Amino acid sequence: MYLTEVNTLQIIRKQYQFKLKAYVGAFTSLLVMQVTAILFSLGGTGGMSSSDGYLYISGTQYNGSIVIAFTMLWAFISSILITTKAYRNDDFTFVTNRFTSHVSNIYFLLAASIFGGITAMLSGYLLKLIAYLFYNYDAILVTEHAISSILVGATSTIFYILLFSALGYVIGVLVQLSKLFIILIPAFVIGNLFLQAGERVSPLVDFNKVVHFYISESSILLFMVKVSVTILVLFSLSIFITNRMEVK
Amino acid sequence: MSVIKCEKLTKSYGENKALHELSLTVEENKITGLIGRNGAGKTTLLKIIAGYLRKSSGNIEVFSEQPFNNLKVSSNMIFVDDQMNFPTALHLKELLYVAKDFYPNWDMDLAERLFDYFSFHPNERHHRLSKGMKSTFNMIVGLASRCPLTIFDEPTTGMDASVRKDFYRALLKDYIAFPRTIILSSHLLNEMEDILEDILLIRKGEKYLHMPISDVKAYAFGIRGESSAIKEWSSDKEILHQKQIGDGSSYIVVTNTSYKLAKSAKLEQFTISPVAAEDVCIYLTRNEKGDIDHVFNRG
Amino acid sequence: MILHGDGTKPIYIQIAEWLETQILSESIKSDEKIYSQYQLADMFTINPATAAKGLNILANDSILYKKRGLGMFVASNAKTLIVSKRKSQTLKQLVADLVQEANRLDVGEEELIEMIKAESNRNKGEPE
Numbered sequence: 001m002y003l004t005e006v007n008t009l010q011i012i013r014k015q016y017q018f019k020l021k022a023y024v025g026a027f028t029s030l031l032v033m034q035v036t037a038i039l040f041s042l043g044g045t046g047g048m049s050s051s052d053g054y055l056y057i058s059g060t061q062y063n064g065s066i067v068i069a070f071t072m073l074w075a076f077i078s079s080i081l082i083t084t085k086a087y088r089n090d091d092f093t094f095v096t097n098r099f100t101s102h103v104s105n106i107y108f109l110l111a112a113s114i115f116g117g118i119t120a121m122l123s124g125y126l127l128k129l130i131a132y133l134f135y136n137y138d139a140i141l142v143t144e145h146a147i148s149s150i151l152v153g154a155t156s157t158i159f160y161i162l163l164f165s166a167l168g169y170v171i172g173v174l175v176q177l178s179k180l181f182i183i184l185i186p187a188f189v190i191g192n193l194f195l196q197a198g199e200r201v202s203p204l205v206d207f208n209k210v211v212h213f214y215i216s217e218s219s220i221l222l223f224m225v226k227v228s229v230t231i232l233v234l235f236s237l238s239i240f241i242t243n244r245m246e247v248k
Numbered sequence: 249m250s251v252i253k254c255e256k257l258t259k260s261y262g263e264n265k266a267l268h269e270l271s272l273t274v275e276e277n278k279i280t281g282l283i284g285r286n287g288a289g290k291t292t293l294l295k296i297i298a299g300y301l302r303k304s305s306g307n308i309e310v311f312s313e314q315p316f317n318n319l320k321v322s323s324n325m326i327f328v329d330d331q332m333n334f335p336t337a338l339h340l341k342e343l344l345y346v347a348k349d350f351y352p353n354w355d356m357d358l359a360e361r362l363f364d365y366f367s368f369h370p371n372e373r374h375h376r377l378s379k380g381m382k383s384t385f386n387m388i389v390g391l392a393s394r395c396p397l398t399i400f401d402e403p404t405t406g407m408d409a410s411v412r413k414d415f416y417r418a419l420l421k422d423y424i425a426f427p428r429t430i431i432l433s434s435h436l437l438n439e440m441e442d443i444l445e446d447i448l449l450i451r452k453g454e455k456y457l458h459m460p461i462s463d464v465k466a467y468a469f470g471i472r473g474e475s476s477a478i479k480e481w482s483s484d485k486e487i488l489h490q491k492q493i494g495d496g497s498s499y500i501v502v503t504n505t506s507y508k509l510a511k512s513a514k515l516e517q518f519t520i521s522p523v524a525a526e527d528v529c530i531y532l533t534r535n536e537k538g539d540i541d542h543v544f545n546r547g
Numbered sequence: 548m549i550l551h552g553d554g555t556k557p558i559y560i561q562i563a564e565w566l567e568t569q570i571l572s573e574s575i576k577s578d579e580k581i582y583s584q585y586q587l588a589d590m591f592t593i594n595p596a597t598a599a600k601g602l603n604i605l606a607n608d609s610i611l612y613k614k615r616g617l618g619m620f621v622a623s624n625a626k627t628l629i630v631s632k633r634k635s636q637t638l639k640q641l642v643a644d645l646v647q648e649a650n651r652l653d654v655g656e657e658e659l660i661e662m663i664k665a666e667s668n669r670n671k672g673e674p675e
Contacts, residue, residue: 003311003396004352006320018346022335089333092300094350097319243317248300248331279594417592424585424595442558445596462600465557522556 011095015104022090023108026078030071030116034123037070041127059141062131064124068157071120075113075161076168082108083172083238092247102239109165117158121150152220159227163214166234173238177245249276251397251429252297256306259292259453266292267453269306274431274448279423281444281461282433285533289453290433291329294401297431298327310397321397326351328390329401330383334374340385341370344392351393353426359392362418366411379406387415391422398430404439416443437526447525451533464525472499473518481518488531501531558593562601567629570610570621577623581611608632 046061081087082105091101132140174181188204195203217223252274259267267289274280284290295301296308299315299322308315315321334343344363348354363370366384377385383406390398404412420443423430432440437447447464449457457464468488471478478498489501501523523531566582569575582590587598602619605611610628611619622628649659 003320004323006323008319011319011323014349018349021342021346022337024337086333089331090335092322093333094347095319095322097299097317097322099317100319244302246301248295278596420592420594421589424588442591442593442597445594460596461594462557462559462597 008100011100012103012107015091015094015096015100016107018094019104019108020111023082023087026081026112027115029078030074030112030119033070033074034067034119037067038123038127041066042130045127060131060137062124062127064120064122064127064157067123067127068120068160071116071157072161072164075109075116075165078112079109079165079168080172080175083169083176085176088176089248098243098245098247099239102235102242105169106235109169110162113161113165114158117154117161120161121154121157155220156223159224160214162231163227166231170234170238173242177241250274251276251311253309254306255308257293257296257303257308258305259289259296259301260304265453267296270450270453270455271306272448272455272458274429274446276429277427278445279419279430279432279443280446280448281437281440282431282448282450283435283437283529283533284433284450285435288450288533290450291401292453293450294327294399294431294433297397298322298325298399300327324395325397325399326390326393326395327399327401328386328403330379330386330405332382332386332389336373336375338373339370340368340372340374343374343389347389347393351395353394355392355394358422359388362388362391365414380408380411383407384411384415387418391418394422394426394428396428398428400430400432402434403432404434404436412439416440419443437529438524441525447529449529449532456532457529461525464528465522466504467525468501468503468523468528468531470499470501470521470523471518472521473497477517488528489534501527558591559597559600559604562587562591562593562598563604566601566605567610567633570625571629573626575621577621577625579621580617581619581621583618 041062041064044060045063045065047059048061049056049058051057088101091104096104128140128142131137171181171185174185192203192205192207195201196207214223214226217226250273252272254273255271256269257267257271258265258269270289270293282290282294292301296303297310297315299310299318302316310318310321311324313320338346340363344356344359347359348356366381366388368381368385374382374385383403387400387403390400390403404415407415416439419430419432423443432444434440441447441461444461447457447459447461448455457467459467471482472493473481475492475496475498478500482500482502485502487500487502491499493499566575575581581602584595584599584602587593587601588595591598602611606613606619608628610622610625612622613619645659649655654662
């Protein structure tokens with residue numbers, strides 16, 4: 001019987017197509033998360049009011065911020081989930097090695113994040129539409145209606161979701177490496193938060209600075225570079241630490 | 249050409265050695281039966297061959313490559329066992345199409361015929377199947393994928409007698425049409441010995457026997473006769489098994505070589521019988537603590 | 548035929564004996580092609596290598612001959628060979644066993660011959 005020639009790219013593509021079908025549950029949970037987030041947002045995602053005695057102005061904000069936050073959480077959890085043994089063994093039932101398994105996972109997360117980002121953005125507009133149709137406001141102000149700003153918004157949303165996805169993935173991989181990380185990672189995060197809250201001791205990692213590094217970036221291009229590099233590092237790390245690990 | 253080549257292959261878990269300096273070669277297009285007691289290291293060996301587990305020391309080559317984490321080995325091999333995982337989101341029929349996508353030699357016609365023959369429902373899901381039905385479905389995937397190296401680890405777990413029979417017959421028929429290297433592991437040799445070409449017996453992680461199945465049948469002889477005569481005759485021979493029979497006679501099993509050596513001696517007084525391959529395997533892998541009767545001998 | 552899986556006789560010997568019987572009963576005649584190892588494997592659900600071993604026994608006894616690229620054929624004198632082989636081996640062994648058992652039971656030579664004659668007559672009386 002002839003041996004099949006190996007084509008890594010082809011196997012990655014097949015694994016990716018397989019995962020789009022097999023991990024359909026991830027999209028269902030995304031839908032549930034986003035609908036829940038929309039329900040939470042119905043009361044308005046922000047508001048203001050002012051009065052000078054004669055005139056009283058009150059405004060309610062409707063945007064996708066809660067939906068986006070929920071989508072990030074979803075990306076984080078889904079990424080952890082697909083690193084677990086049950087998912088991994090599904091890959092190894094068919095043709096794969098560690099590398100193709102990871103790369104196809106990453107492709108899947110990429111696709112899921114783009115999908116999640118776009119739907120999160122759209123749900124922001126859905127909220128505005130609901131507010132317009134079902135609430136009696138005197139006036140509706142729509143900000144960010146230029147195509148360019150919508151694109152920038154969508155892109156940054158997708159990149160944030162990807163960032164959480166990559167973070168979840170590396171945490172999931174670490175837990176697969178050793179169950180000790182289930183305790184170590186939360187301990188590190190919480191401990192660090194405590195250190196940060198108290199002013200006497202400086203924290204190991206200043207979360208404020210980390211967050212600042214990304215959110216204060218005003219250039220969308222530079223922001224994309226920063227996030228891309230981070231994601232690349234996180235995913236490479238995941239591939240590197242599990243490459244010698246046994247399966248099944 | 250050899251498909252699998254191990255030299256002093258060792259796999260240890262801490263102090264415990266699951267495989268100990270195992271050296272063997274499996275030739276192309278043979279059906280080999282891997283036999284051994286529970287815990288002898290059958291599954292460990294198969295998982296190292298499949299590239300799931302890493303060797304501790306020694307050497308192993310599958311298709312002339314190191315199998316661990318190897319895409320070429322994975323592409324040309326399928327590993328079927330009762331732990332086989334399939335995504336819960338997909339129906340059985342969808343799983344067949346996924347398999348088709350991964351395995352270039354996949355025979356969809358065969359898969360669907362077997363699927364119908366064993367009355368699977370296309371919309372059923374793998375994790376909801378009974379144990380026997382799971383094994384049957386896995387077997388269909390294993391056969392239809394037509395991988396140059398097909399590994400079945402305890403494939404008949406949970407199957408009823410008639411499905412087992414069908415399985416071995418289906419395997420043989422497909423093998424005749426498309427010869428390939430097949431390894432079947434089981435502790436039930438009897439039910440599969442007819443379709444095997446070679447037998448590989450391992451004991452405590454070490455190779456004990458690797459030979460054509462027909463040679464195993466001539467490996468040992470059973471000799472029965474009056475106890476004292478048996479005792480005298482066998483004093484200088486390796487006895488694989490012995491049993492007292494109530495009437496003052498004994499039954500012993502000796503290897504082919506000691507039987508041939510002793511052919512000149514007076515054997516007429518004894519009854520000589522062949523020993524089934526399964527029994528040979530049982531005697532060869534027996535417990536050092538003696539057989540089960542020993543437990544009850546509190547005398 | 549059903550093969551005996553009890554291990555009393557290796558499968559390939561059972562295959563060889565079955566083929567001999569087929570030749571004796573002229574189900575397969577002289578210079579006809581005999582079953583291939585794959586046909587035999589399929590018929591009896593056995594490994595083709597085991598079937599080949601059975602065929603090779605007959606080839607070694609010149610009961611079968613090989614035609615390059617065509618397979619194995621029944622020799623013209625196959626029946627005679629089988630008969631003489633069975634006389635010299637199988638029948639001889641059966642007689643030896645018979646005599647041994649008779650000795651154990653203290654059945655005399657005369658009585659044994661009578662029994663054989665009786666059995667032989669009975670078979671003639673009710674042909675199968």
